[in-house]
Amino acid sequence: MCLESFIAESEEEVTVHEGDVVTVLACFDDGWWTVRVRGAEGLCSGDFLDPIVPAPAASKPPAPAPVVPQQQLPPPSQPVPQAVP
Helix, strand or coil: CECCCECCCCCCECCECCCCCCEEEEECCCCEEEEEECCEEEEEEHHHECCCCCCCCCCCCCCCCCCCCCCCCCCCCCCCCCCCC
């Protein structure tokens, strides 16, 4: 996000205004950044910008385990014989 307005002074630079949210395309060791703002791309001094890091995407909770119905046993066709003492 732009902290303070930066007015372009060459064709390579892009004007950004305080509060503009820009997309950073590249950062260079000399402090200049290539940015996109309002459809325009160009250089802007990094001194005028404060990076906004997007929050990580919320992870989805694991899916619940499938419910497996208990196996239904068929009724016995005949009673089980009892042992005689």
